[in-house]
Amino acid sequence: MNNARPKIKLILPNKLDYIPLGQSIVREMAVIMGYKKSEILKIELATEEAISNIIEHSFAPGEETSFDLIIEPNSNGIKIYLKDKGIPFDPSEIPKYNPENHKEVMAAKGLGSFLIKEFVDELTYLNLGKEGKEIILFKYLNNKSILDVISESDIKKAKKERQEARLPKGSVKYSVRKMHQDEAVDVSKCAYTTYGYTYVHEDIYFPERVREMNNNGELVSYVSVAENGEIMGHVALEIEERDIGMPQLGMAFVNPKYQGQGCMKVQSELMIDDAKNQKLCGIYARGITTHPYSQRVIGKFGFNDTAIFLSSGVERDYKGISEGDSKRESVVIIVRYLHPPKNLIIYPPKNHKNIIKRIYNNIGLEPNIKDISLQEIILNHESVIKITTDNVNFVGFINVIEYGKDIVEKVNSSLKELCNQRYETIYLKLKLCDLSTSKYSPEFEKMNFFFAGIMPGSENKDELILQYLNNYIIDYDKVMINSEFGNELKEYIKSKDPYKK
């Protein structure tokens, strides 16, 4: 079923009486899209909380104005945008709320914002400077997961195939191509057979999402198919919404009973060739660091390490190949340029200039590194930042879209708020091609952000990534890096970690 429908925009007066009007439109759209009753209530509730926050906190007392409510139904779910030009957003002013803390529950401060966070799948705050601010709520359509449709006998079969993974097998004939629409269920089954229910990107377990994401270009799936039509393996190019022109190689797996047939190599090569033909700047992958296996595989395709995101997610048991016993895991970002930028000009902070140069050199690029006088940077306008959160892995992202005179205060207050909300790690994304990065990066490091690495992109979208650990001490011995350069990068990052053991 294709749920793509046109956007609806409402301009609502900043009066509480109008909340039900906005809510009713959101509710009816959710009904049309096929959400369950219990999910509709959550969407309605999050909408009410977000609107009442705007009406009560964004405007001066007595000010009569309006704000925008935009409802965007798409194939995977509903997106609700709330945009106003009121008082700038200071996330640190939202009181923290912990349902397990009796005192905080009794005070009920911050309850509304807490409920928004609980009831939507993605929450984005965008500070637009002079243009005001925007809150984006997103809720997945509750498509059926593979576990809802898989039979008991298939579950048993999957377990058996995992157990027999290491038994010797004869050669199997197969072909490699893009996934057909009707194969999404089999791809989800294959993911389940390979990983159980532990794969980090849960979309893979929802056949309808896999199908729709392929339809709308968020995902390009490649499969290895046996002569009898069975899906043996899968790999995908994941195109992120905030496209840095460098899609991710992900959702890579081969049914254990077909491992050793070369599926991963052939399907990945086809994907990389297609990406090259499409003139993509490059591809990146995230390598798990609880074991070096996936890094080793991806390294064979010419990928090299550019960053290590510490404590980036909840550790999952990858059916026996995880050896770590810590609760959180780190990933290494591994990049391969396909069409490297011709003349990349970057403005790294002085203290990380050498390592950044070495990272670029390691992926085959000689960037044009500019030294500038910091006094030359004078900013008069307001900053634009975007805050996004990942509530599965408990991480937050602060993305500096435009530097302004208030950038240090804005990043500081956003950091405090994300810490209050108990996000474990906060990543700060800074544009390497913006000369203000060289000036302000040391300011952010005074807040205990420290170096994570770089995220190359196309058309000057390269980013310097800093990371902040919210009361979490990394055991660097358990961060297993495969490559020599990656280990050098790890030592560099460790030397900058203000909380290292």
Add this chain to the structure above:
Amino acid sequence: MEIKEQKINDVIVLEILGRVDTTNYGKLDEILSDNITKNEKNIIIDCSEMDYISSSGLRIFLTGFKKINAINGNYFLCGLQESIKEIFDISGFTSIFKIFVNQEDALKNIT
């Protein structure tokens, strides 16, 4: 939202019908406050017909609880629909209130 009020022996039973939200929570606050002012010590809120509640409504439930608790009274909720119970659970309210399956059970437990 509609609120039906009745007195059963020395217990005030408030039956909420419909939605409690930012636009109407004041009405519930008013009725609760009136009863507390009249020295009513036993209040049951029957939520079996309440199909929506946001943080504004939850706060009023909490205010009532604090006031009745301060005078050692009984403040019970009953009949929470499944989706409403989920909101109470997530908010941590389930551990604060005494919640019963229905009005009859709540009445039996008034001391």
